[in-house]
Amino acid sequence: MTDSPKVLLIMGSDSDLPVMQAAGEVLQRFGIPYEMHIASAHRSPAKAMALASEAAGRGIEAIIAGAGMAAHLAGVVAAKTILPVIGVPMPGGALNGVDALYSTVQMPGGIPVATMAIGKAGAKNAGLFVVQMLALNDGRLAGALKEYRREMEDEVERKDAALQAAGREA
Numbered sequence: 001m002t003d004s005p006k007v008l009l010i011m012g013s014d015s016d017l018p019v020m021q022a023a024g025e026v027l028q029r030f031g032i033p034y035e036m037h038i039a040s041a042h043r044s045p046a047k048a049m050a051l052a053s054e055a056a057g058r059g060i061e062a063i064i065a066g067a068g069m070a071a072h073l074a075g076v077v078a079a080k081t082i083l084p085v086i087g088v089p090m091p092g093g094a095l096n097g098v099d100a101l102y103s104t105v106q107m108p109g110g111i112p113v114a115t116m117a118i119g120k121a122g123a124k125n126a127g128l129f130v131v132q133m134l135a136l137n138d139g140r141l142a143g144a145l146k147e148y149r150r151e152m153e154d155e156v157e158r159k160d161a162a163l164q165a166a167g168r169e170a
């Protein structure tokens with residue numbers, strides 16, 4: 001995207017990209033410019049901390065941080081900025097994301113990380129949560145979110161209608 005980014009997406013590894021893309025897709029759908037980076041609190045701590053501490057000065061309004069296993073990334077990012085940080089626990093590893101969920105959500109009092117569900121649904125909701133925050137001061141986004149909800153409702157209705165029709169035929 002060419003506009004200056006409003007949202008920063010950080011992930012601990014390139015292996016997280018297929019999941020984190022779900023957040024990017026939501027932001028793209030709502031026309032919100034974002035930037036994606038790979039940076040790790042464990043493997044490249046200086047870069048992870050610099051991205052976090054410089055974000056506000058660059059006009060970023062929210063950060064989505066995704067990591068798996070011992071997922072310290074979102075917490076470390078949150079420690080270096082007062083921007084809202086949304087954490088997405090990645091699936092995989094021996095514990096299939098439960099480790100990442102606990103290490104993302106169990107922040108000590110004082111440094112919050114708004115933690116979403118494990119995996120793609122969590123990444124998607126992280127994107128939507130950011131849209132909802134930005135919509136507080138943006139009527140266009142608020143309207144687009146209402147339309148998104150209407151479409152979701154219509155889709156459920158279509159599926160139910162198809163189920164009822166199939167039931168009648170059986």
Ligand SMILES: Nc1c(C(=O)O)ncn1[C@@H]1O[C@H](COP(=O)(O)O)[C@@H](O)[C@H]1O
Binds near residue numbers: 071074
């Ligand atoms: N949890 C973290 C952090 C961190 O918290 O800073 N950095 C990388 N990782 C995670 O390690 C997992 C395995 O990484 P590799 O696939 O590169 O071995 C990834 O899910 C990544 O987010």
